[in-house]
Amino acid sequence: xxxxxxxxxxxxxxxxxxxxxxxxxxxxxxxxxxxxxxxxxxxxxxxxxxxxxxxxxxxxxxxxxxxxxxxxxxxxxxxxxxxxxxxxxxxxxxxxxxxxxxxxxxxxxxxxxxxxxxxxxxxxxxxxxxxxxxxxxxxxxxxxxxxxxxxxxxxxxxxxxxxxxxxxxxxxxxxxxxxxxxxxxxxxxxxxxxxxxxxxxxxxxxxxxxxxxxxxxxxxxxxxxxxxxxxxxxxxxxxxxxxxxxxxxxxxxxxxxxxxxxxxxxxxxxxxxxxxxxxxxxxxxxxxxxxxxxxxxxxxxxxxxxxxxxxxxxxxxxxxxxxxxxxxxxxxxxxxxxxxxxxx
Ligand SMILES: Nc1ncnc2c1ncn2[C@@H]1O[C@H](COP(=O)(O)OP(=O)(O)O)[C@@H](O)[C@H]1O
Ligand SMILES: [Mg+2]
Numbered sequence: 354x355x356x357x358x359x360x361x362x363x364x365x366x367x368x369x370x371x372x373x374x375x376x377x378x379x380x381x382x383x384x385x386x387x388x389x390x391x392x393x394x395x396x397x398x399x400x401x402x403x404x405x406x407x408x409x410x411x412x413x414x415x416x417x418x419x420x421x422x423x424x425x426x427x428x429x430x431x432x433x434x435x436x437x438x439x440x441x442x443x444x445x446x447x448x449x450x451x452x453x454x455x456x457x458x459x460x461x462x463x464x465x466x467x468x469x470x471x472x473x474x475x476x477x478x479x480x481x482x483x484x485x486x487x488x489x490x491x492x493x494x495x496x497x498x499x500x501x502x503x504x505x506x507x508x509x510x511x512x513x514x515x516x517x518x519x520x521x522x523x524x525x526x527x528x529x530x531x532x533x534x535x536x537x538x539x540x541x542x543x544x545x546x547x548x549x550x551x552x553x554x555x556x557x558x559x560x561x562x563x564x565x566x567x568x569x570x571x572x573x574x575x576x577x578x579x580x581x582x583x584x585x586x587x588x589x590x591x592x593x594x595x596x597x598x599x600x601x602x603x604x605x606x607x608x609x610x611x612x613x614x615x616x617x618x619x620x621x622x623x624x625x626x627x628x629x630x631x632x633x634x635x636x637x638x639x640x641x642x643x644x645x646x647x648x649x650x651x652x653x654x655x656x657x658x659x660x661x662x663x664x665x666x667x668x669x670x671x672x673x674x675x676x677x678x679x680x681x682x683x684x685x686x687x688x689x690x691x692x693x694x695x696x697x
Contacts, residue, residue: 381411382583383435383470383551388444390430394651402650404430406607408444412551417577417584419594419615421630422604425647428587429475431604432553435585436472437461448551468498471549476560477536481528487514487539488524494546513542518572534565541572545580552577555587570597591634595619600686603627606650606659609678613687623681624689625664641665658692666693 388408391401404427412418420428433439435446437453446453453466461467471494474480481490491510495501501509514521517538528536537557544552557573558566574597577584588594594601595615602612603626611624622631625643632641643663653659658671670692678688 380414382414382449383410383412383585384445384447385410385435386445386447388431388434388446389442390427390434390439391442397651400652403607403653404650405434405441406653408604408607408609410602410609410612412583412585415581415583416600417586417598419598419601420585420587420604421589421591421594421601423589423630423647425650426604427607427650428604429555432472432555432585432587435551436470436553437467438472463498468494468547469549470551470553471544471547472553472555473540473544473557475556477533477540478528478560480540481536483528486525486527487519487531487535487542490539491524491542491546494543498547509546510542513546514538516545516576517542532565533561534569537561537565537569538572541569541576545576549582551583551585553585553587556589557586558590558593559588566593573597591619591631603630606647606653608659608690610660610691611689612678613681613684613689617684617687623687623694624691625666626660627689658690668693 386409388405389403390405391403394400394402406427408431410418420431422428430439434441437458440458441454444454448466448469451466453461456464456466485493488510491513492506495506495509499506510524511521514524519535519538519542523531523535528539531539541557554573558569561569570593576582577597584598586594586598598615600613601615601618602609603618603624604610605626611618611622611627618627619631622628629641629643631637632639643660643665645663648659648662656673656675658664658667658674658676661667661671664671674692676690676692678690681687681689681694
């Protein structure tokens with residue numbers, strides 16, 4: 354697997370027509386184009402909750418991309434669309450050039466594409482079958498998606514356990530007999546079993562004790578380097594994202610409001626929302642607090658900036674025109690969606 358340097362790697366854009374993905378990698382492993390997900394609102398006919406709103410994002414080969422934003426902004430919905438756990442309302446998901454949304458769900462479940470994208474879920478307790486031993490859990494994708502003999506399968510399970518630091522004697526234990534960190538390792542081994550090319554991690558350590566989090570994060574960092582995996586790493590822990598990712602995309606109310614090299618975004622955030630988010634990291638200078646509440650994701654107005662009403666620098670135009678992602682200064686890979694970004 355070839356590694357693409359961050360500078361050459363794609364970035365996220367949500368513009369129209371030909372400018373889409375301008376300045377991005379020529380050959381990303383994943384390309385998301387203008388993806389939308391609307392959920393029907395019960396008891397309100399014709400209304401929908403716009404959980405993912407016009408998201409475009411590329412992930413380069415071997416690249417680690419972070420996805421941050423407060424709870425409810427659409428991170429899990431976005432990654433679930435990518436893993437085909439939801440169908441998109443609109444837009445395309447190109448994996449290695451193949452439009453995944455064109456593959457019917459039934460065929461997709463047993464296609465090579467199913468193995469190519471694997472997910473590690475937020476809560477290892479929720480996502481492990483209580484009636485499966487660790488061995489059964491790790492072997493399950495091998496049974497479904499490969500033609501290994503039982504013997505080959507078992508030696509693969511052993512190798513995976515070793516790879517994630519799970520002692521072999523724990524393989525016959527059930528989830529309730531394992532610690533949080535051990536369950537997390539089982540979830541990671543399951544995701545790695547079929548040798549995915551893109552690993553999606555949705556808050557992989559959020560359910561763990563702080564002391565265990567660091568150990569699991571180190572494991573993930575090591576695996577990523579060893580395997581040259583492309584990763585999409587969802588977290589609300591900004592320090593962790595800064596450490597583990599090459600690029601980061603910031604979401605607010607279903608939309609990407611800023612994207613760029615992680616160091617640049619954390620060191621010099623440009624969008625007012627990112628500035629507030631980054632200021633919440635201890636030691637990052639004065640805390641910027643946005644006034645008011647996050648607007649409702651139900652039937653959001655199409656031409657109003659999502660931050661309008663809370664934004665410290667908002668003006669009239671923000672209520673008339675949706676700002677799109679555009680390059681900031683010289684670095685085409687650093688983009689923000691704001692009418693009033695100060696010059697670099
Ligand atoms: N299956 C669903 N049906 C209806 N609404 C949903 C569903 N899943 C998520 N949502 C809504 O979509 C929005 C985004 O949620 P989610 O993707 O879970 O955000 P995050 O992972 O960033 O916390 C929220 O308003 C949430 O209530
Ligand atoms: Mg979530």
